[in-house]
Amino acid sequence: MNIILGICGSIAAYKSATLVRLLVKGGANVKVVMTPDATSFITPLTLSTLSKNPVLVDYFIPETGEWNNHVELGLWADLMLIAPASANTLAKMANGLCDNLLMAVYLSAKCPVYFAPAMDLDMWRHSATRENISKVQSFGNILIPPNTGELASGLHGEGRMAEPEEIEAFIIAGIKKKLPLANKKALVTAGPTYEAIDPVRFIGNHSSGKMGFAIADEMAALGADVTLVAGPTAQLSQQKSVTRINVTSAAEMLEACLQYFKESDICVMSAAVADYTPVTVAEQKIKKKDDDFSIGLKKTTDILSELGKQKQDGQILIGFALETNDEELNAIDKLQRKNLDFIVLNSLKDEGAGFKADTNKITIIDKNLQKTAYTLKSKTEVARDICTKIIELIKK
Template identity: 60%
Template sequence: MLKNKKILLGITGSIAAYKAALLVRLLKKQGAEVKVVMTTSASSFITPLTLATLSENPVLIDFVKDDSGQWNNHVDLGIWADLMIIAPASANTIAKMANGICDNLLMAVYLSARCPVFLAPAMDLDMYAHPATQQNIEKLINFGHHIIDAESGELASGLVGKGRMAEPENILQKIDQFFQKDLPLQGKQIMITAGPTYEYIDPVRYISNGSTGKMGFALAGVLNDLGAEVTIISGPTHQELPHNNIRLVKVETAQEMYEQALLYFTSSDVAIFSAAVADYTPAEKSKVKIKKSTATLNIKLSKTKDIAKELGKIKKSNQLSVGFALETNDEIENAKSKLKSKNFDLVILNSLNDKGAGFGYDTNQITMIDQNGEMKKFELKQKSEVARDICEEIISKLKALNIRVL
C-alpha cells in the first residue's frame, strides 16, 4: 500500500533516534520514497550517513547545503510529501510544533507541510506525563495530526513507564493503515463556497463582512482527506489551501461567485454553501474614487443573486446541498426557513449569541438541522473538529439518499 508514497521522516534529539534506521528500512521495503530531515541534536544519536544510505536520499539538517551555499527549500519539501512522520518526536519539538516556533529546518518543513502529519513521541515518563506535554499533544490532535502513542517499558533513565517511542513495526502499521483506510467520498465531486464577497462602491471601497473563510477551508481539508475531489470557490481571504490537490477558484463579487458556483454545481455530488455572500451591492459603481465632499453620502443598493436559492432550484435528486445560517435572533426558525426556501438537505446553524462562534474565531458551535426537522446540537469545538462532524453527517445523508459511498 506504500508503493510510490512519498514519506518525509523527521528525526529529533532522542535516544530513540536509533530506531529511525529500522523505520526507514521498513518504509523502503514497502516501496515508499523516503526523505529524512534531522535536527542538529538528532545527529548526535544517529549519523546522517546511515540514514542517507538507507533512504537513498541526502539527509537534510541545515537550511544551507554544506559547502555549496545552496538552500534546502523547506517549502518544496513540505509540498513534496504524501505524509510526514516525526519519529522520535521529543518534548521540545512537540512544544515547538504546538506553538509554531520555527528555529530549525525540521520546523520550517513542518510548518510548510500540506500533507497529513504523524508523531511518535519519545521521552522520559515524567516528561511525557507532564501537563504541558499533554496539553501540547492535545493541541496537535486538534490541528488534525495523528499521534502514535508512546509505549510503556524500560527507559534510558533506567525508570520503567510510558514514554518509549513506538516500535518501528508498529509505526509502519499505523502508516499503512492510514493509506488503506476507507475513503468514503472517493470519486465524489464536492463544491464549497467560502469567505466573504466584496461589492465595490468605487475602485477602492466596497461593502463586505467579517468572514475569514476558515470554516470553508477546514471543510475542504477534511473532505479531501476522505477522498473527495474538492473545488472551493472563495471570496477574498488569507486562508491557505490545506492540500495542494484542492482546486481553488478565486472570486471577489457575489455575481462572480454565482457564475463560478453555477459552473461547478451541475457536476457536483455535494454542494456546501459556507460563504458569507453580501446580500446587497451598489446599484451604481463609480469608476473613479468618490471624494469626501459632502457631510453625507447616499448609496442605492440592489439585491445580489441568492446563490444557494438559485442553485437549489436546479438541484437534482442525487445531489446533496448543505447550507450555513449565521443568526443573531430567532435562530432555529430562521435556519428552518433557509432549509426550505433554498432546498437544502442540511443546514448548519451557528449563532453570534454563542461565545466563540462566528466570523474570525478558530472555534465554532453548531446545530445541524435536516429536512425532517431533526436537530443535532454540538458543543464549542475547533473548526477542524466541527468540519469532521459536518463531514460525518454528509456521509450519513448521502447514504440516506441511496447515493453510493465507499
C-alpha cells in the same frame, strides 16, 4: 500517518533522502529502518536529520544497552514502505526470513505494506525474482512497479526504482481509494464577498473564511476532489489537492458556483455572500463631500436558492445560517425554501462563534427537522462534525 520507511542495500537508496523529505512535508511522521548494507549507500545521519527521528539499523544499541522493539514498531506504523526493495530483501519477504531488524519489523507489521523494487535488468527478469514478487503480493503487500531507464550497470531497461514523487503519488492514490469520500466531487464556498462602490471602497462583511477552508480541507482529507470558491481572504488550504477559485463579488461567486455545481456530488455553501450590491459603481474614487451621501443598492442573486433549484437527485446541498434572533425558525425557513439536505445554524449570541473566531458552536438541522446540537469546538472539529453528517447521508 505514522510511516516506517525500510531502506535496503541498493544504489537507489540515494533517492530515499528525497522520499523522506516528501513524506514529512506531506504531514507524515517517518521512522527509517535500514538494513546494514543500506548504510553503505546513504548515511543514517542524513535520514535522521530529514525524518527528525533516530534511524534504526540494529536490534541492539550497545552504547545504551537498549534494543529496538520490532513488535512495537510494527504496531506503531499506519503504513510501511520498503524503498528500495532489493532482490535479497524480496526473497526474505517471500519466505519469512528474519536476519535483520527491517525483516523483523516487516513480519510484525499489522499495516499495509508497499514495496518499490530496485535492481538490475537481469535480476529483475530472473524467474526467482518474479516468483518472489508474486508471493509477496499474494500476502497482500502492494507493488510499486519499477521504471524503465538507465541502470547502474550501464544497461537500459526495467528495474529502476520509481521516482520519489511517483512513490508518494502512488501511496496517496491508494489511500484515497479507501477513504469515505473517495470518488466524490465537492464544491465548497468560503469567505466574504466585496461589492465595489468605487475603485477604492466596497461593501463587505467580517467573514474570515476559516470555517469554509476547514470544511474544504477535511473533505479533501476524506478523499473528495474539492473545488473551493473563495472570496477575499488571507486563509490558505492545508490540503494540497484542493483546487482554489478566487472571486471577489457575489456575481463572480455565483458564476463560479454555477460552473462547478453540475459536476458536484456535495456542495457546502459556507461563504457569507452579500445580499445587496451597489446599483452603480463609480469609475473614479468618490470624493468626500460636506453633505450626506447615499448609495443605491440592489439585491444580489441568491446563490444557494439558485443551486437548490438546479439540484439533481443524489446531490447533497448544505447551507449555513448565521442568525441573531429567532435562530431556529429562520434556519428552518431557509432549509425548506432552498431545497437543502441540512443547514448549519450558528448564532452571534454564542460566545466564541461566528466571524473571525477559531471556534464555532453549531446546530445541524436536517430536512426531517431532526436537530443535532454541538458544544463549542475548534472550526477544524466542527468541519469534522459536518463531514460526518455528510457521510451518514451518503450511506443512507
